[in-house]
Each structure stands twice: as C-alpha cells, then as structure tokens.
Amino acid sequence: MxxxxxxxxxxxxxxxxxxxxxxxxxxxxxxxxxxxxxxxxxxxxxxxxxxxxxxxxxxxxxxxxxxxxxxxxxxxxxxxxxxxxxxxxxxxxxxxxxxxxxxxLANISTEVKTNGSDxxxxxxxxxxxxxxxxxxxxxxxxxxxxxxxxxxxxxxxxxxxxxxVPVTKKLFQSYASEVVLDADTAHPKLIISPEGDSVTYTETWQDVPETPSRFDNTLNVISERGFSDGRHYWEVDVSGKTYWELGLTYPSILRKGREEDCWLGRGKESWCVEYFNGDYTAWNGGVKHELPLLAGRQFTRIGVLCSFPGALVCFLGADTMTPLHCFSAGTFTDILHQALCPGHDNEGTNWKSLKICDAKRSPPVL
Known part of the structure; x- marks a missing residue:
C-alpha cells in the first residue's frame, strides 16, 4: 500500500x-x-x-x-x-x-567756305x-x-x-578578392579557361576525370579557394547572357545525383541570384525570392559582396551599383566558395562565357 x-x-x-x-x-x-x-x-x-x-x-x-x-x-x-x-x-x-x-555738320553754311582753321x-x-x-x-x-x-x-x-562615387562602389572595390575557378569541380559540360577566370557551356561532354568534388548533374563550378572571415567582393561579366546563376556556397553542397539541393540556392548551403530571359530570382534554402522590380533590366556586370562580420550575402548590378537582393545568414558556419552556373544553351541564345572581372578596375559609373 x-x-x-x-x-x-x-x-x-x-x-x-x-x-x-x-x-x-x-x-x-x-x-x-x-x-x-x-x-x-x-x-x-x-x-x-x-x-x-x-x-x-x-x-x-x-x-x-x-x-x-x-x-x-x-x-x-x-x-x-x-x-x-x-x-x-x-x-x-x-x-x-x-x-x-x-x-x-549742322553749323556748316551752304556757302562754300572752310570749316574752321586748319x-x-x-x-x-x-x-x-x-x-x-x-x-x-x-x-x-x-x-x-x-x-x-x-x-x-x-x-x-x-x-x-x-x-x-557611388561611394559603395569605392568601398566594395577595397574588398575585391581574386577568384580562380576550380576545374576539378566543374560539370563535364563546362569548359574552364586555363587562367580559371571564365566558364563556358558546351553540349560536348568533356573528357575529365571523375572526382568526388565534381558536379555531375548541375552546370556548376566553384572557386579553388574559400574564405572564412573578413569581407569579400567580386564581379562577373554577364553581358550577352540570357541565363545564368551565381553566388556563394559551402563546400558541403551536394555534387552528385539529381536532387535539387545540388542547384545553387536550393539548399541551405548556398545563396544565389538567377537570371532567366529577363527575370531575376534570388534563392537560399530552397526559398524563391522573385525580384519583379528588376524585370527587363540588363546589367553588364553582377557584383557579389560577402561580409563575415555581418553574415551578409548581397547581390547588385555592378554597372550602376543597383541592389538586387541581400541575404542575412546570421552566422556563417563554414568557409565559403564563389559559385557559377553559366546555364544551358537556352535555344541558342546563351553560348557566351561567364567571366570573372577585376573588381578593382571596374569601369567608373557615370
């Protein structure tokens, strides 16, 4: 009891x-x-x-x-x-x-005489x-x-x-970082320039070694070096393109298979802005942020700013320093790599390369 x-x-x-x-x-x-x-x-x-x-x-x-x-x-x-x-x-x-x-003249008489003395x-x-x-x-x-x-x-x-001016341009240029693309991570349908400063889509499957780091589903390539502190800014020439994606990613992004998490911005490991036929969309964690105010706008260069102290990823049209979208991650949990996707041929309109620019020497904004 x-x-x-x-x-x-x-x-x-x-x-x-x-x-x-x-x-x-x-x-x-x-x-x-x-x-x-x-x-x-x-x-x-x-x-x-x-x-x-x-x-x-x-x-x-x-x-x-x-x-x-x-x-x-x-x-x-x-x-x-x-x-x-x-x-x-x-x-x-x-x-x-x-x-x-x-x-x-008025004083001259009608008579012929000298007008005053010599x-x-x-x-x-x-x-x-x-x-x-x-x-x-x-x-x-x-x-x-x-x-x-x-x-x-x-x-x-x-x-x-x-x-x-813009003063943001001058400031961001002071954060300019060198970007070299890692050919060992590039999808086999991508050609990386010998200098690692451009990526081009081709319909021909390249004879490249299979590595764990290589993307085999999405047309992605990431940078050789990552960074884990400070502020970093880079620009990409997107002129003549009708489809592209670019942004930042942790090295943990999926590389294999057909899961959408392999795509930039579809998982929590990456952030990107996508451009397709005149429309801009920002992605992170699979969440789609449509940017209708930018519809129809074309930029020669796209800039990306990463700030570890603020855990910010900001995208802008570098031609006029027009803000596109800004993400606040709170805290970055890993090193970050720059990431590019030049997109497929898009009915024959998208063959141009994506090229890394020297952000310190960007044309002045007038």
Whole structure:
C-alpha cells in the first residue's frame, strides 16, 4: 500500500518536474523573443543613425559645392561687370564725339567756305583718330587663360567626384578578392579557361576525370579557394547572357545525383541570384525570392559582396551599383566558395562565357 502511494507520489513529482521544466523553457524562449525584439529595435536605431549621419555629410557636401559655385560665379560676374563698364565708357566716348561732329555738320553754311582753321581741323582729326584707336573692340579682352584654368579645375573636381562615387562602389572595390575557378569541380559540360577566370557551356561532354568534388548533374563550378572571415567582393561579366546563376556556397553542397539541393540556392548551403530571359530570382534554402522590380533590366556586370562580420550575402548590378537582393545568414558556419552556373544553351541564345572581372578596375559609373 505504502509502495503504491509512494509510486503515485513519484509519478506526480515527475509530472511536476516536467511541468516546471517546460515552464522554464517557455520562459527562456519568451525572454529570448524579448531580447530579439530589443535587438531589432537596436539594429533599426543603429542603421537610422548611420543613415542620418551620412545624409548630413551629403548635405554638407552640397552646401560646400553650392557655396563654391556661388563664389566662382560671383567672381566671374564681377570681372564681367568691370569689362562691361569699360565697353560702356568707350561707347559713351564715341557717342559724345559723334554729337560734336553732328553739331559741326549742322553749323556748316551752304556757302562754300572752310570749316574752321586748319589748326582746328587738324586737332579734330587727331582727336577722332585717337578715339577710334582707344575704342578698338579688339583691345578689350577677358582673361581667357584664367577662365580656361578655372574650367579645368572644375572638370578635375567633377572627375574626382565621379571617381569616388557611388561611394559603395569605392568601398566594395577595397574588398575585391581574386577568384580562380576550380576545374576539378566543374560539370563535364563546362569548359574552364586555363587562367580559371571564365566558364563556358558546351553540349560536348568533356573528357575529365571523375572526382568526388565534381558536379555531375548541375552546370556548376566553384572557386579553388574559400574564405572564412573578413569581407569579400567580386564581379562577373554577364553581358550577352540570357541565363545564368551565381553566388556563394559551402563546400558541403551536394555534387552528385539529381536532387535539387545540388542547384545553387536550393539548399541551405548556398545563396544565389538567377537570371532567366529577363527575370531575376534570388534563392537560399530552397526559398524563391522573385525580384519583379528588376524585370527587363540588363546589367553588364553582377557584383557579389560577402561580409563575415555581418553574415551578409548581397547581390547588385555592378554597372550602376543597383541592389538586387541581400541575404542575412546570421552566422556563417563554414568557409565559403564563389559559385557559377553559366546555364544551358537556352535555344541558342546563351553560348557566351561567364567571366570573372577585376573588381578593382571596374569601369567608373557615370
């Protein structure tokens, strides 16, 4: 009897202990949710603060440029006013002389006689000659050399500003990383250039050794070297292509078989942007993110930024630094490799190669 009672008490204690454990876990999760909400507010405040500071700096730059423009134009206006005043004075001199001549003409009688003495005529002729000489328009000049120098300085300032903007371009270029494609990972229908800087699709199955690292289903190739810290940026020339995929992947991405996890972005191991016949789609973990605002847009280069401190993977149209899509992974759990898929022939429209660009030497955005 006591044993049964003891047994019932033990069961009750177990239920109570289980209940208390569940309550603790629920409280822990509720507290975590509270902390995450606070983190969300903190991140928003931090981002807004950075945006506000940057905005003020741009406003400061605009004020500096506006003030410099005002000073420059005021100086030019002052010089113009001085030259214009000189021209007006010369016109006035000529006007007064013309009035004098008109008066003399009016005083000439109809009788034939000399108009004043020879001395007076000589003095008048001399004064007219001097006036014409002093009022020669070719003698009134602006300082064209100085103005050309001013224009040249303005052009140099514009070129410098253009070389620094977009500022994201300048910043991302400082993160530029060398990318060399690993031919041993390339699908047999892909040709990798000897330098490892381009990949081309061909319908001919290449005579390549079978290796565990080689993709045998999807038209993928990844980079030789990976990275596990810092910030990295790279660009790919996609001009003339109607189908491509590019992004980043852990080395654990599936290489064999027909599972969709072999495709870039279809598993949690990779992130990619896909372009097909004018439409852009971002992928990660099998989740499809359609990008309708980009439909029909064509870019010569696509840039990819990876930031380990922020666990970010960002894609952009490098021509104009147009954001395409950005993933936040929270934390990267392995090294990352760059990944490319040039796509199939797409009814004869997609034979061009995907080529790795030197991101540090990207054409300036005008």
């Amino acid at each position: 006591n044993s049964q009672v003891g047994g019932k008490a033990t069961k009750g204690e177990m239920l109570l202990k289980c209940q208390q454990n569940l309550l603790r876990q629920r409280d822990a999760i509720a507290y975590r949710m509270k902390k995450l909400a606070a983190k969300q507010v903190e991140l928003t405040k931090k981002t807004d603060a950075v945006k506000e500071r940057i905005k003020k700096k741009y406003e400061d730059m605009k004020r500096v440029l506006d003030e410099d423009l005002r000073i420059t134009l005021t100086q030019l206006d002052t010089e113009h006013e001085a030259t214009e005043k000189l021209v007006e004075d010369k016109i006035e001199d000529c006007y007064h002389l013309t009035q004098e001549l008109d008066q003399e 001395t007076q005529n000589a003095e008048r002729d001399k004064r007219i000659s001097e006036t014409l000489k002093l009022t020669d328009p070719d003698l009134i000049q602006t300082d064209d050399f100085k103005n050309d120098q001013l224009l040249s300085l303005t052009i140099n300032l514009l070129l410098f500003i253009r070389s620094q």
